[in-house]
Amino acid sequence: MVDEALYQRIATHIRTDIQQGRLTEAMKLPSVRRIASLHNVSHLTALNALRLLENEGVVEAKPRSGFFVKVRHPLSNNLFPSLAKQKSTINSPVPSLDTRSRHLSLIGRNQITSLGLADGHLELYPVKRFSQIMRQLIYKNPSLLGSHLGGHGLPALIQQIVRRAMDYGCSLVEDEILVTNGGLESLSLALKASTSPGDKVLIQSPTYFLLLQLLKDLGLEVIEIASSNMTLNTLQLEETIDRHKIKVMVYTANFNNPDGCLLSDSDKQALVNLMVEKQVTIIEDDVYGDIYFGNTRPRPLRAFNDQVILCSSFTKTLSPGLRIGWLACAGWQDAVYNLKRTSSKVTAEFPQAAIAEFIKNGGYDVHMRKLRALLKGYCQVMREEILKAFPVGTQVSQPQGGYVLWVTLKEGSPSTRVLFEKAYAERISIVPGYLFSLVDIDSAKIGTVIERSNDLSFRINYGYGLTPDNKEAIHTLASWVKEGSIPQNGCEAIY
Numbered sequence: 001m002v003d004e005a006l007y008q009r010i011a012t013h014i015r016t017d018i019q020q021g022r023l024t025e026a027m028k029l030p031s032v033r034r035i036a037s038l039h040n041v042s043h044l045t046a047l048n049a050l051r052l053l054e055n056e057g058v059v060e061a062k063p064r065s066g067f068f069v070k071v072r073h074p075l076s077n078n079l080f081p082s083l084a085k086q087k088s089t090i091n092s093p094v095p096s097l098d099t100r101s102r103h104l105s106l107i108g109r110n111q112i113t114s115l116g117l118a119d120g121h122l123e124l125y126p127v128k129r130f131s132q133i134m135r136q137l138i139y140k141n142p143s144l145l146g147s148h149l150g151g152h153g154l155p156a157l158i159q160q161i162v163r164r165a166m167d168y169g170c171s172l173v174e175d176e177i178l179v180t181n182g183g184l185e186s187l188s189l190a191l192k193a194s195t196s197p198g199d200k201v202l203i204q205s206p207t208y209f210l211l212l213q214l215l216k217d218l219g220l221e222v223i224e225i226a227s228s229n230m231t232l233n234t235l236q237l238e239e240t241i242d243r244h245k246i247k248v249m250v251y252t253a254n255f256n257n258p259d260g261c262l263l264s265d266s267d268k269q270a271l272v273n274l275m276v277e278k279q280v281t282i283i284e285d286d287v288y289g290d291i292y293f294g295n296t297r298p299r300p301l302r303a304f305n306d307q308v309i310l311c312s313s314f315t316k317t318l319s320p321g322l323r324i325g326w327l328a329c330a331g332w333q334d335a336v337y338n339l340k341r342t343s344s345k346v347t348a349e350f351p352q353a354a355i356a357e358f359i360k361n362g363g364y365d366v367h368m369r370k371l372r373a374l375l376k377g378y379c380q381v382m383r384e385e386i387l388k389a390f391p392v393g394t395q396v397s398q399p400q401g402g403y404v405l406w407v408t409l410k411e412g413s414p415s416t417r418v419l420f421e422k423a424y425a426e427r428i429s430i431v432p433g434y435l436f437s438l439v440d441i442d443s444a445k446i447g448t449v450i451e452r453s454n455d456l457s458f459r460i461n462y463g464y465g466l467t468p469d470n471k472e473a474i475h476t477l478a479s480w481v482k483e484g485s486i487p488q489n490g491c492e493a494i495y
Helices: 002-019 032-039 043-055 097-106 127-140 155-167 183-194 209-217 234-244 265-277 333-342 349-360 363-389 416-425 444-455 468-483 490-494
Strands: 059-062 066-069 177-180 200-205 221-226 248-251 281-285 309-313 325-328 404-408 457-461
Touching (some): 032 043, 043 059, 127 349, 155 325, 155 349, 177 183, 183 248, 200 209, 209 221, 221 234, 349 363
16 A cells, blocks of 8 residues: 555656656656665556556656657647647637647657758768867967957958858948847847837748747738749739838748748849839848859849848858857948847857858868758758659659758648648657748738648758658658548647
């Protein structure tokens, strides 16, 4: 009787830790020996506690590995008790904010594959060479770790940014450059400087989901228009600008995430001309501009007009963990610099110095040639594998740069929201298409077209190549679509 009370008490303790997030999905639990020692009980009592949790479906045993917190399907997981209360909201035609937020929080978690990301594996990046440069720099100048950095960024890095920009047609001025903590901070500062809450911002659809979240957090009204209509249908674009009184446009002209869209130079010129004529501020996200598969680097919108605010980053080219971005302010310097001082204040000097040296000694150009060649091959192989595995009628984008593919299932297929839920339960990571749009746009007719197209689409990363795990995951996803093993009525559960 005493032993029974003890093992139930231990099970309750572990269960509480899981429910409160101290132990997360797929996390390994302490060993039987360790649990017995912590609670001063026999090994058998500790094992009985774990077996009780296993019978409840809270943990799972893995041969020769131990016990792990069980990975659950989000909709059936009792660790999400609020879902039952939200049933009436979830059944609405448009996904609730809670559902969207929950899905966003799941991206990149609990995964055994790399398909939900938008970067490459560590071996793609010059980690060893970069670490050598950093060691040399800190040996020669220890103050890089402790000095207070004023101004708008390290002058040596700003000079290299300005010099490199000349190669792709941009005449930047050192005084307009601000070094930031990653590309997203660049976009955030540009938006805060050029807008006020309630202003209307035009974006392409689909677009990067964190940009959508940023726009929402800033209290801006988002007007979406399909990427294909941004330049091909100039009359519709002009009418949209006039009708909604657009204040700012945020646009990725080079390898849009997720659909890989690349505008021609003539389309870029036409788009810039229209925005300047309509007095719409252009904020350009060119974070993927250096990752091109063609012979020459595509020019950004900024190359066609010096009024474009240009945002970029070294995160996608040198290392995902290296959070160094920058923006060319195009006349918004004072507002942007003041905002930087009251947000993150400054950007660390040490990584800036290392990047500047890496570019200066030619290492960046050598690295980028290798990176582009590898990614081009990864893209082609991954694309061919998806087309081979998925049903006839599946469409896969053919990007000329970047890290991601945009996969669209044929009409009649289940929503990729449901595919995402099932994939997550199996620790396969993809990003469902609906997250790349806010749906409620321009007009009901256009909105319906975009919503349905995105709801049949999902983003998949090729930056890690066709590894055995990724190949197996692609074929697993394809088999679910082919066999119809994704419940059609599952859409009702999360719509």
